[in-house]
Amino acid sequence: MKARQRHLTYLALLALALLFTFGVSTAWADDSGPVDPAVAAAMSQSNAPVPVIVFTDGNTDAVMATLPSSVDITSLPSLDAFAADLTDDQITALANSPDVNAITMDGDVQGMGWSDTMDFTNLAINLGAVTSPSDGGPAGAGVSVAVLDSGVSNLADLRNPDGSSRVVAFKDFVKNRRQAYDDAGHGTFVAGLIAGNGASSTPLDQGGNATMQYAGVAPQARIVSLKVLDKNGNGKESNVIRAIAWTIQNRQQYNIRVLNVSLGGDVTGPIETDPLAMAVETAWKAGIVVVTSAGNEGDFGPGGILSPGNDPYVITVGALNTQQTASTSDDAVCSYSSIGPTFYDEIAKPDVVAPGNRNISLRVPWSYIDLTAPQNRIAVNSYIPSAPSWAPPVYFMLSGTSTSTPVVCGIAALMISADPTLSPDDVKARLMATAHTVPGADAAQQGAGEVDVAAALASIVSANGYALSQKLGTGTTVLPADTYDRWNDYKWTKYRWTKYRWTKYRWTKYRWTKYRWTKYRWTKYRWTDISWTRYRWTTLIQGE
Numbered sequence: 001m002k003a004r005q006r007h008l009t010y011l012a013l014l015a016l017a018l019l020f021t022f023g024v025s026t027a028w029a030d031d032s033g034p035v036d037p038a039v040a041a042a043m044s045q046s047n048a049p050v051p052v053i054v055f056t057d058g059n060t061d062a063v064m065a066t067l068p069s070s071v072d073i074t075s076l077p078s079l080d081a082f083a084a085d086l087t088d089d090q091i092t093a094l095a096n097s098p099d100v101n102a103i104t105m106d107g108d109v110q111g112m113g114w115s116d117t118m119d120f121t122n123l124a125i126n127l128g129a130v131t132s133p134s135d136g137g138p139a140g141a142g143v144s145v146a147v148l149d150s151g152v153s154n155l156a157d158l159r160n161p162d163g164s165s166r167v168v169a170f171k172d173f174v175k176n177r178r179q180a181y182d183d184a185g186h187g188t189f190v191a192g193l194i195a196g197n198g199a200s201s202t203p204l205d206q207g208g209n210a211t212m213q214y215a216g217v218a219p220q221a222r223i224v225s226l227k228v229l230d231k232n233g234n235g236k237e238s239n240v241i242r243a244i245a246w247t248i249q250n251r252q253q254y255n256i257r258v259l260n261v262s263l264g265g266d267v268t269g270p271i272e273t274d275p276l277a278m279a280v281e282t283a284w285k286a287g288i289v290v291v292t293s294a295g296n297e298g299d300f301g302p303g304g305i306l307s308p309g310n311d312p313y314v315i316t317v318g319a320l321n322t323q324q325t326a327s328t329s330d331d332a333v334c335s336y337s338s339i340g341p342t343f344y345d346e347i348a349k350p351d352v353v354a355p356g357n358r359n360i361s362l363r364v365p366w367s368y369i370d371l372t373a374p375q376n377r378i379a380v381n382s383y384i385p386s387a388p389s390w391a392p393p394v395y396f397m398l399s400g401t402s403t404s405t406p407v408v409c410g411i412a413a414l415m416i417s418a419d420p421t422l423s424p425d426d427v428k429a430r431l432m433a434t435a436h437t438v439p440g441a442d443a444a445q446q447g448a449g450e451v452d453v454a455a456a457l458a459s460i461v462s463a464n465g466y467a468l469s470q471k472l473g474t475g476t477t478v479l480p481a482d483t484y485d486r487w488n489d490y491k492w493t494k495y496r497w498t499k500y501r502w503t504k505y506r507w508t509k510y511r512w513t514k515y516r517w518t519k520y521r522w523t524k525y526r527w528t529d530i531s532w533t534r535y536r537w538t539t540l541i542q543g544e
């Protein structure tokens, strides 16, 4: 009964969120009538016409007909509303109409276009210079991105305008459930950065009333969700490897061209001994762009790249701080972003950096991270000024390289939707060739630099064979020999697992990639479901 009640509560809130998304404004008006206080203030300050949005009960045409024909009216049919500059008398008359639900200010968002309402993450990667999807620009249509994570919640921003879900497949390696879910809330956040369409924060020029739109990079891409992490962000490596095998096997059915791996573990030996590296290489050779997190071990210094980010084939992404400004001139590599080269193989990593500090994406109500970090919920009235303070938050904020990785996955989806013939190596070569150097950071921190989606889409670079990240040495050529001992001490003092407490974690700097060391220790593997030596990767790739 309890579970059922909670479920119903959730549905009720979800329904509320959906109604809100589509701009139903009946409940917004308070006891002072339909005129928003900001409108009343503007009316009292001068006699000039006030730019307002008038929300109706559905009889929009009838309400508009009461205004003089000289008034320039912009109809907003999706909202049962219209926008106009109205005199005090006209506003007062409308406020007394039984058909008018609310009159709100229209000043701040009028005329805002595609890039004007873009959040700092999308501005930093130069998405504003790309033709908008509504004008025929690339949006990742037809491309599926597989997300190895904690699952996905089927939220409004992951649906098509007709209501159908863009989560085209869900496979649960943790609990074997059939219905898509995300009890942690992390996988949905990742999916939103890749393919969220910002439906819950639609700006005025698209028929909504938000001042800022929180959309993913590839808003028409599809998501294939592979749940390998549990509610607390832990997962068995055997399940991660099974999920990668599933991705390879099903890549043609769903057109999976990109794989997001926002998790990582300890590097305990050379690449050849790392089963996760073997798995991601196999996916890469099968034609899937694998994008993975560098890790959040920047404070350790060189050598802090995690597995499978240590693999030379894949694209390893570090985190960039946009400083929450539109300009990229102040962008800096995050202090916590793992620094290369890799242990044992001394591969030059990360390959690129992308925004990974205070990124905003989808919130899963009552998920683990939502309940643990309620302060990271984004208030709806921070981007829809006319929304009430109690509107259920749709978006959430997280930081770390697990949030910069999906940004690059979104770019890869755009590149492939624009040119389906691109190989994973072409995508990697173009991303790296067009990245901008971040001032104040060396190559071991930023790789080729900050990604630029417009430049990557325009690039004609093609890879000659595998675009392997450069091998710099043989284990101690670059890294001092004592780095390895230092790492063992570092990870022990930092991750004393039995004493680990979530409550002490600083959620504003949430670092998802940290929590998996014990599961990735090669020496500690217990293969309950799969035997590495018996697994035949070559059978998963046609022609190899």
Ligand SMILES: [Ca+2]
Binding pocket: 124, 321, 322, 323, 324, 325, 326, 327, 328, 329, 330, 331
């Ligand atoms: Ca900036």
